Amino acid sequence: MEEKNNIRKEVRAKIKQMYGWEKDYYGKQILQAIEANPLFQQAQTILLYWSLPDEINTHLFINQWSNEKTILLPVVIGDDSEIRIFQGEEKLAKGAFNIDEPIGEAYTNYHSIDLAIVPGMAFDKNGNRLGRGKGYYDKLLSHLTCPKIGICFPCQIFPSIPHEEWDERMNQVQTTSL
Ligand code: ADP
Ligand code: MG
Numbered sequence: 001m002e003e004k005n006n007i008r009k010e011v012r013a014k015i016k017q018m019y020g021w022e023k024d025y026y027g028k029q030i031l032q033a034i035e036a037n038p039l040f041q042q043a044q045t046i047l048l049y050w051s052l053p054d055e056i057n058t059h060l061f062i063n064q065w066s067n068e069k070t071i072l073l074p075v076v077i078g079d080d081s082e083i084r085i086f087q088g089e090e091k092l093a094k095g096a097f098n099i100d101e102p103i104g105e106a107y108t109n110y111h112s113i114d115l116a117i118v119p120g121m122a123f124d125k126n127g128n129r130l131g132r133g134k135g136y137y138d139k140l141l142s143h144l145t146c147p148k149i150g151i152c153f154p155c156q157i158f159p160s161i162p163h164e165e166w167d168e169r170m171n172q173v174q175t176t177s178l
Helices: 002-016 020-035 038-042 059-065 136-141
Strands: 045-047 070-077 080-085 092-094 100-102 115-118 148-151 172-174
Touching: 020 038, 020 148, 020 172, 038 115, 059 070, 070 100, 070 136, 080 100, 080 136, 115 136
Parallel strands: 045 070, 045 115, 115 148, 148 172
Antiparallel strands: 070 080, 092 100
């Protein structure tokens, strides 16, 4: 627990020091690699996330791909979250933690989801993931059977991430070289 918090602190400090153009540059490379990934190319229904400033920027990517694929986004509801369909930027509203979330009904057809692209504070090469500390993605991903790809800046890759029994592991982690 202590170790997890130390890594979160370290990552927060590192990302604070990154320039905006650096984040954009890495983000573009990472999302290009996602577009080249057969898991993405074959997926029709994809769980993504509408990024916050300290995450890989997914806004343009979602706006573009939502014309071809069904893009789902998480919505925080208390200690849990549900999934809703992205129906355009104008149909997002600020929710908990200042995250823009889709308005509308919950999407509960979990088995139709082909791929989840997941943000994180840190990942290791074995797919272990560290979140912000509330376990939202652990709970959400426990409903899904599809492959999960973690995406992060290079400075968020650690040799090993402590993990507990409830932690959901990624099938792949996509970053880019420094
Ligand atoms: P994060 O994944 O955000 O880094 P943790 O893995 O430390 O955070 O989990 C935070 C809390 O969420 C833990 O105290 C854990 O009990 C709770 N949690 C995680 N997954 C589940 C789950 N599937 N069901 C219920 N509680 C969960
Ligand atoms: Mg966790």
